[in-house]
Amino acid sequence: MEVITMELIKADVTVIGGGIAGLCAAIAAARQGLQVSLINDRPVLGGNASSEVRVHINGSAYLGKSPSYYAREGGLVEELKLKIFHYNPLYNKKLMLSLSDTVLLDMVYAEPNIALYLNTCVHETGMENGRIAWVEGLQLASERKFRFESRTYIDCSGDGVVGFQAGAHFRWGREAKHEYNETLAPEVADHYTMGDTILFQARDVEYAVPFKRPGFAYDITKLPFFDSIRKGLNHRAFPRKINGLGGLWWLEYGGHMDIITNNEDIALELRKLVYGIWDYIKNSGEFDDVDNLILDYVCPIPGKRESRRFIGNHMLSQNDLIDKPHFEDAVSVGGWYMDLHAAKGIYDDGPATAWNFVPGLYNIPFRSLFSQNIPNLMFAGRNISATHVAFGSTRVMATCGCMGQAVGTAASLCLKYEVDPADIAHAHMEELQALLLRDGQTIVGLKEELDPYFADGLSVSASSQRNYENLNPTEAIPLDQGVCLVLPIQTSVGDSVQISIKNSSEHTETLHVKLLGGDRKENYIPTSLLKEYNVAIAAGHDGWITLDLGCVKPADDKIYIVLEGTESLAVYGNEEKITGAVSFLYRPEEPSKLKKLGKSICFKDVLPAQNMYNPENVVNGYSRPYGLPNGWISERTEGREWLELSLASPKSLDEIHLVFNSQLDLEHFDDPIEPLMQDYDVTLTFEDGTEKGISIRGNYQTLNKHRVDAQHVTRIRIDFCATYGSPYHEVFAVKLFAPSNDMRGQVKS
Known part of the structure; x- marks a missing residue:
């Protein structure tokens, strides 16, 4: 043997x-x-x-x-x-x-x-x-x-x-409330965990396909939870469209058992439920457009939580x-x-x-x-x-x-x-x-200090710089539900800003303005009221008005401008995205849970003037917005834009890292990531006037590392050729690393 x-x-x-x-x-x-x-x-x-x-x-x-x-x-x-x-x-x-x-x-x-x-x-x-x-x-x-x-x-x-x-x-299981002073924990500890889920895939095959429930599966109409899922209670609701359904996360089981020892029993129970649910979807007559659907895939193993x-x-x-x-x-x-x-x-x-x-x-x-x-x-x-x-x-x-x-x-x-x-x-x-x-890891509050070897005498310039404004109003956003424009500011105080307002009524309307501040730079959460006042908007007014800010910069570097009015009042916005300055729906009952507006509120003439998208931001140690946007953005252009780093004296350069904007507000993507840099060229100029180039086409990553192993570098120029659709060219960071640096750059909070 x-x-x-x-x-x-x-x-x-x-x-x-x-x-x-x-x-x-x-x-x-x-x-x-x-x-x-x-x-x-x-x-x-x-x-x-x-x-x-x-x-x-x-x-x-x-x-x-x-x-x-x-x-x-x-x-x-x-x-x-x-x-x-x-x-x-x-x-x-x-x-x-x-x-x-x-x-x-x-x-x-x-x-x-x-x-x-x-x-x-x-x-x-x-x-x-x-x-x-x-x-x-x-x-x-x-x-x-x-x-x-x-x-x-x-x-x-x-x-x-x-x-x-x-x-x-x-x-294993849930700790008692007193163990870690957790308000969400139960009073008494237990062995309950979260359960497992088996997901499945539905697909339209464009012709009618019958389904017969297998013998091991449940008739779910006879199970105790049936009325709850039929009525869509307790988060257990069927989607309106079944075609392409990727499973039901709430089809969960097993947390009251030993989730490891009873793994196979839990998996079998979930299979009985999946095929029983599909039988109900296909054969109950309560769902539209399911005749041509098949159960294309059932996961062979449960997803364990x-x-x-x-x-x-x-x-x-x-x-x-x-x-x-x-x-x-x-x-x-x-x-x-x-x-x-x-x-x-x-x-x-x-x-x-x-x-x-x-x-x-x-x-x-x-x-x-x-x-x-x-x-x-x-x-x-x-x-x-x-x-x-x-x-x-x-x-x-x-x-x-x-x-x-x-x-x-x-x-x-x-x-x-x-x-x-x-x-x-x-x-x-x-x-x-x-x-x-x-290597691109995010740690809240930490920044990478540029190595003094490069920082002393370094100058950064660019072909252009975006103004801190959002012009070209294209859409009126009614103010019967409050909206919030968040403006990061660099200066110690904010004095004023202009927004575009329309009053469609035949009499004067009152615009209620609240100014709020926050206390954590990584958040867009207003936590304190700075001031509030009313502005009378004349009948038929349609144009820019000046809002008084008159406040000290909050701890999170942002002023939250809440606008509330009536159905006749509207603030103008557009589809433009401007990094840092974002717009939300405002829910006064839950001010910490701002909801994306889906549009950007127009503004201009922020005073004091803000040099928000200065090319020098690319070496400030941050690789994403943190309080301030922390990046360089070009003017709106269809041509080439560039960044240039000039060194005070010739330097040895091991690596260059470039960090681009990949829309960090999204979890997933269904469309092109428009501001991401697609094509660019890097040119190194040496002490003797010679040059070395790197050409990148088809980039799709946020962090791009280029090993150059170069000596006597006096200038680094990055020419940007194409984004994935944005008319602006945007860079969060340019990182420079010397040979045998051994992490001389310091981490600071």
Whole structure:
């Protein structure tokens, strides 16, 4: 009888789990030069975002409704989302998801430092002196057995299989309210988690197709929840259009059980429900236009929300998400609402979920990403050190990916200094944060200081600069519902601004003006009333008026101008987008939850004058709006525009990084990302007058890195040739890195 031989695989770091968290951890580590073993127990990468499970990669942008507005994550998550969109624009309609699998595989295969082991299940973890010494995996189809050895292990398996086998401390279920002083927690702790969901796909085949319910499936008309879903109660409502339906997130089950031990029982129950629901849709006669629909796909495995959560040196809680304390070891961001699903899922009498407000982006500390008792274990994804309540926000995949990038990068410092993650938190956080920022990671409040080597005597110029105004009124927006124009300002005070108003009535109308301010630069949340007054708008008036501001710049660098009136009053707007200055509907009962207006309110002549889109902004250390827009924007043009950086003396230049505007207010994309730079040229001028050029065509990424390995550089010029539709050319940051810099650029808050 042939015995399966154990194959020994040695690497610098072993990552368990090929979902979005594990993918980002592996790529981050590999790009820092580490040899990586990436183990995934499924045939495809992506975890819940794969073609097997088919959940969208959501995150801190909260479906484009984040109160931080410019909230989508940066870094590797941004890279992979834009790559998926570029190669698969139908992804957001849950079509052609196999192509998305290919994109993720392509990202891994592009990294020579990653050895990928698909269909490999980790079944045993070996310990020596309280540390993980190895993990063993079995690849059933190939009948191969592996032992993986490395200095550091990163558990991104979701259920925390390696951490559990290693004896890492973990939590399960809901903490009691008193444990972390969380208002959303239950009075008494329990073992309830969130349940699983099996998604499915409906498709129109353009001819009638009958459906017969299989014998194992339920007749859902006889189940206790039927009246609730038929009436659309408790969030459990059918969409109006069934064609293209990508499943029902609320078709959930199992949180009241052991979600791991009872995995197969839960999956079977969900299949009974899916086919029973489809029988009801097809055969009840209560749905229109379903004769030609087929059940095109039913996910073979459930999408799992929650199971084990490991205990780190900090347990992230509800109060961390709401109050946002300063974390010296902040390494990534979140921002999804605390989305707490009913434990019994569809069988629960209450709402399917409770959407609990999170006031914009918050930071996640590194101490929540490594084990309290296993020194060489880190984790990222839905198994991090967070309470059940905080987990309701951190569990979404884009947030998980940012945490993955953080721990993958941290693994490189563990190797560099031959230390464990806790030592990185204690002694090397500034270096870790600098590495993360360099690679596009967002950490609220941190900026990259330009290396003094380049900064001394640097001058930045541009072909043109957009004025801080939004002219050309094209649409009258009635003021019977209040609207809000948010104006970032640079100066210490704001004096006045002009807006365009129309009074369609035959008598004078009253425009009520409120000026509000906020207290956090990352947010678009007004928190205090600065002043309010009325303006009489004469009958028939149609044109510009001056609004008195007369206020000191608020802590968040923004003045919120709320306009309220009657149906006869309207403020003019247009379709133009102007970074930083955005417009909302105003709901006085919920001022912290501004809703996008969908139009931009016109304004001009802000006084004092604001030099808002100065080309020097590209080296101010920020790579996205934070209080101020923090970018250069050209005038409206159909021609070429340029930025130029002139150095005081010849410099050695290792890399240039360019950060473009990819509409960070959106979660997903259905149309071209218009302001993104598509074509551009970079020209280096040397001390002797010679030049070296780089030509980029068809860019689709936010962060573009160019390795130049050049000496005696005196000038860097970037010529912009084409966007994806915007008449403005926009750049958030130009980063310069010297050879052997060893992170000389400082991180500052």
